[in-house]
Each structure stands twice: as C-alpha cells, then as structure tokens.
Amino acid sequence: MLIELRDLLPLPLEGMPTHPATLWCRTLQLAPGSYQLIMAPSGTGKSTFLNMVYGIRHDYRGTINLDGQPAGALSLKGWSRLRRDKLSYVFQDLRLFPQQTVWQNIQWKQQLQPGIVEEEIMHWMELLGIAVKRNVLAGKLSLGQQQRVAIIRALVQPFHWLLLDEPFSHLDEPNARLAASLILEICQRQQAGLLMTSLGQNDFFPFHQQLTL
Amino acid sequence: MNNRLLLRRQSLPSLVLSMTGALLGLLLMLAALQAWLDFTRLFHDKNDLLSAQYLILNKKVSTLNTLGLFQSGFSNQEIAALRLRPEVESVGAFHATSFDAMAILEVPDQDKKQVPRQESQIFFESVPAAFLDIQPEHWKWEPGDSVLPIIIPTEFINLYNFGLAPSQGLPQISKGLAESATMKIAARMPGGDKIFYGKIAGFSDRISSILVPEQFVNYSNQLLQKKAAAPSRLILRCTDPSSPALLHFLDEHGYETNQENLKNARLNFILRIVMSVLLGIGTLIILLSLLSFIQYAQLLIHRSAYELRVLIHLGYYYLQLWKRYFLFYLLLFSPLLMLAFLLLRLGHGWFCSFLSDQGLVLDPSLSMDAWAGGLVLYVFLLSGIGLALQRSLKKLSR
Numbered sequence: 217m218l219i220e221l222r223d224l225l226p227l228p229l230e231g232m233p234t235h236p237a238t239l240w241c242r243t244l245q246l247a248p249g250s251y252q253l254i255m256a257p258s259g260t261g262k263s264t265f266l267n268m269v270y271g272i273r274h275d276y277r278g279t280i281n282l283d284g285q286p287a288g289a290l291s292l293k294g295w296s297r298l299r300r301d302k303l304s305y306v307f308q309d310l311r312l313f314p315q316q317t318v319w320q321n322i323q324w325k326q327q328l329q330p331g332i333v334e335e336e337i338m339h340w341m342e343l344l345g346i347a348v349k350r351n352v353l354a355g356k357l358s359l360g361q362q363q364r365v366a367i368i369r370a371l372v373q374p375f376h377w378l379l380l381d382e383p384f385s386h387l388d389e390p391n392a393r394l395a396a397s398l399i400l401e402i403c404q405r406q407q408a409g410l411l412m413t414s415l416g417q418n419d420f421f422p423f424h425q426q427l428t429l
Numbered sequence: 430m431n432n433r434l435l436l437r438r439q440s441l442p443s444l445v446l447s448m449t450g451a452l453l454g455l456l457l458m459l460a461a462l463q464a465w466l467d468f469t470r471l472f473h474d475k476n477d478l479l480s481a482q483y484l485i486l487n488k489k490v491s492t493l494n495t496l497g498l499f500q501s502g503f504s505n506q507e508i509a510a511l512r513l514r515p516e517v518e519s520v521g522a523f524h525a526t527s528f529d530a531m532a533i534l535e536v537p538d539q540d541k542k543q544v545p546r547q548e549s550q551i552f553f554e555s556v557p558a559a560f561l562d563i564q565p566e567h568w569k570w571e572p573g574d575s576v577l578p579i580i581i582p583t584e585f586i587n588l589y590n591f592g593l594a595p596s597q598g599l600p601q602i603s604k605g606l607a608e609s610a611t612m613k614i615a616a617r618m619p620g621g622d623k624i625f626y627g628k629i630a631g632f633s634d635r636i637s638s639i640l641v642p643e644q645f646v647n648y649s650n651q652l653l654q655k656k657a658a659a660p661s662r663l664i665l666r667c668t669d670p671s672s673p674a675l676l677h678f679l680d681e682h683g684y685e686t687n688q689e690n691l692k693n694a695r696l697n698f699i700l701r702i703v704m705s706v707l708l709g710i711g712t713l714i715i716l717l718s719l720l721s722f723i724q725y726a727q728l729l730i731h732r733s734a735y736e737l738r739v740l741i742h743l744g745y746y747y748l749q750l751w752k753r754y755f756l757f758y759l760l761l762f763s764p765l766l767m768l769a770f771l772l773l774r775l776g777h778g779w780f781c782s783f784l785s786d787q788g789l790v791l792d793p794s795l796s797m798d799a800w801a802g803g804l805v806l807y808v809f810l811l812s813g814i815g816l817a818l819q820r821s822l823k824k825l826s827r
Contacts (some may be wrong), residue, residue, distance in 0.1 A: 270742075272742060292747060292823070292826045292827070296744050296745060296746040296749075299743065299744035305742070307742075313434060313736060313739070316434060320434075325743055325744075328743065328744050328745065329744075369743075
C-alpha cells in the first residue's frame, strides 16, 4: 500500500516555529515495503504522525492518501478493515489489558484475524523470552516484558505497514535486537513496510529513508 | 469470546434497580392492557349490565304538551343535527301505530283457572331491528298475517309479578308462560275491526315500549292514510353516551334520556379513566426504566472506555463490540419478560375468579393482544437500549 503525504501538518503545530522538517508540510511518497525511520526529539509529533496515518487523530491539515484514497474520507468500517488487513501498530503506551493474561491479550488480535496459528505465536514468544509468562496477567509483567507482548500482538495479523512507536524503549540492547530480528523476518515474509519512530539514530532495520520532524 | 473484559465493570445495585423498574413497568402496562381488553369484552357483550351505548331520547313533557300547544315530536332537522354529533353512531326513530286497539289476554286452557282474563287499551311502536337488544326468531310481519310478534319490556312482567300479582293475590307469570300466551288484539280500522293474535316474541331491557315489527306499523298507517307522524322518541347508538359535550347538547335542546343507562355509562367512563391512568403510569414507569437502562448502558461503556478504545484500535468494528453488549441485554431481558407474563397470568387468574364471584364471567387466559403487547414492549425496550449502546460505541470509535 502506497502512503502519500501532502502538505501535512498537525493543527496543534500550526504557526509554531518548526525545525527544517523533511516530513511536515512536504509532499512525500512512502513506497510499499519500504523501511522509514522518523527521527525527532520528544514532543515534536512523532506519535501524532503515526496516529494520523492509523486514523486515530484527524486534527491535521493537508492530506494522507492510502493507495490513492484520502484517509479523511474513510468510514469507521473502512478503518477497522484497514487495521485488520493492512496496518498494524505497536503503540508507545503498549495498550494491553493489564487484568488479562498475556495469552488473552494476544487472542483478541488472533480472533479478529485467525491466520496465524497458536504454535507459531508460541514460537515467537519463546524467541523473545516471554513464553513462560503466557498465563500471567499482563499487568504483573515488567514494562520490558509488556513491550514484547505488544510487539507480538501486532505481528499476529496480515499487514502492509507496521507502525512502531519507539518500540524498544523499555528493552535492553540484546532483547531489542532479538525483537527487531523477529519483526524484520515477519515484515519480509509479509513484504510489508515499516514506519518506526525514534529519538535518535539506530540501525535496528535497514532503513531506506530517514525523516525528521 | 472474552466478554468478561467488557462486562466486568457492573454495578449490581443499579442493575437490580433498573431490572425491578423494567419488570414493574412491563407488568403494569400489560395489566392495564389486559384489563382494558377484558372490560371492552364485557362492554360489548350485548344486554350486559355495563353496556350503555344506547340512549333513548324524548322531549320534556310540560303543561304546554298537555294543552296541545307544543309538539313533542322530533323534526327531521333535529334528527339530522343529532346524527352529526361525533358521539352518535346512528339514530333510530320510534314510530307508533295510530289506530285504537284493545288487547285481550288469553292463556292456554290448562292455565285458565289461575290467570284471569285481562283486557286493556293498547298501542304499538316500532324501532329499526338493529336497535333491539334481542333478536327474536320470527321478528317479521307481512300484510295478511294474523299472528303479530310483540316485544314487551322486561319491566312489565316484573311490575306484574312483583307489584300487581302479590297485591291482588294473583299467580306470578314466568317468561315462558307469557310467551305461550296469546293476546287477542282488536284494531279499529277503516272497513271494520281487525283481529290479530299477538305472540310475545321476547322481552327487552333496553326499550320500554310495546314493540311490533316495523312492517306492521307502516302497513297500519298506510291503511289509515296517515302521514307518518314525527317520532316522539329516538334511540341513539353512541360511542360514548357519557361524553359531557353530548350531555350538554341534549340538555340545551330539552331532550330527556333514560337516566339509569347514563349511570352505567358513567361507570363505564370511570373504569376507562382508571385504566387509562393505569396505562399512563405503566408507560411512565417503562420510560423511566428505559432511561435508567440507557444510563446504565452508557455507564457500562464509559467504565470500559479504555478497553473499548483499544479494541477499536486493534481493528474491531464498533458494531462487533455492540453485539456483545446487546447479547448481554437480550439474556437479561428474556427471563424478565417471561416473569412478567407469569405474574400477569397468575394475577389475571385471581382477578377473574374474584370477578366470577361477583357474577361477571371472564376468560382467565391472557388474550393474544396482551402477549403481542408484551412482545412489542420487549422489542421497544431492547431497541431503545440497543440504539443507546450503538451511539455510545460509535462516539468512542471516532
């Protein structure tokens, strides 16, 4: 799925002095399957941008086109289809259900799109070292463990783009590498693109483009 | 699926309160509906104590009438004005015969000793058959027939049995005996007296007059070459004989009516008011309970707003989530409806046995309309809640 951005700017940023950005107020095309790094300090709208692409925020000027269709014209049903089939998101604040077990959290996604079997998901959990936590309440896990649950949940569906909002913020370097290699493997398998935000430079993925805000 | 996540934030006391309200409202409305149906059935039973759709009108009789200065008949214009009243369904006129007649009561031989010969001057009237409270089998007369069917008021036989007979030491007469008796009627007509044999065909509670088929009155008047006189009495079929507007109209024009029927009509009216109030209270309670359910549903959604938003962000469509909530309410309400029907059935059965002790017979089973009414209310409540849930969830999705 091709993502086109035209003259995009979140309304709260309007009129504020911005650094020379390569994303805001530009016309950009993000090619299907490409890996994009969005790099900027805190509070400059990284999450806002991902939320705009994901249809959670609509307070912006300019347009976002998804496969030529303006995102602003999508219905609620259209968004839910898109989130089931084409867009997946690892939220910065994770958005797990703390009172449910790790497995129940993942199941919500699996029930929505039952394409990926339990064995495979368990294999991923083993890779990331959280298989033993399967029946533990998500709220009882460390933030790092929760982050890995959120990553796995995002992988349990077909997607054309994976949105990663500072996905390794609570992980140490070796665990982050493990998670990144799993993500890369799945993205390659699905021929999907990546939109990852980060505070600074990193080499977790072979990025095609770096964008600043 | 995992419904516990979405429904776990319940507040038992408010749920129980809403359910009680809904049950009470359902029950009251169904009871009012069933009572209304029962009473309409009673009202429409002909000749029943409570039926009072017929009014008999005459003009007030004053000294002027006695002196012959004032016409007591109803003119065509007056009848037309009555027909125009919204409460009046139809108007029938009383037509009287205008010949002199003597009636001689003859009873079958075996009863001759007990019942003395009775002789009296007599007159006849007719009303359209549709206004009669009884429909005798042989209610017709054709020129040449010597047997004349007659309807007399029940009051007559009561008056004789409980007034005249005891005071004069005469035997009482049953309705059956009266019907088997023949009345010799000598009518003075042009070209000599004619003899008819009157047979009592029935007794009327509604009309206090001696009635014969209309054909007989028409025939005799033609024979006497009399123009039909203006009817002195009218019978009205009314939708609501106790309507104040109608009573005012009658008063204004100096018409008198049979007061007893009016009393029944008022009773009928009061019963209807009581049932309307019951229905109104039921409606109010239903609406209040719907309101409390809607608020409860909104509360439930509000309390799970985080979970719902996350699910929507994971790709759930709001109607998918709505289905889960709706199913919950469906499961909640179905036993409620059944309980309401059960209680209604028990209450109605008790009420019917109470009424049958009072001499009013009702079918103790619930009428189809009450079942249908219950279902309509059930659908109404559920769709109200369903719509409120849908709106709240849609709002969350944006």
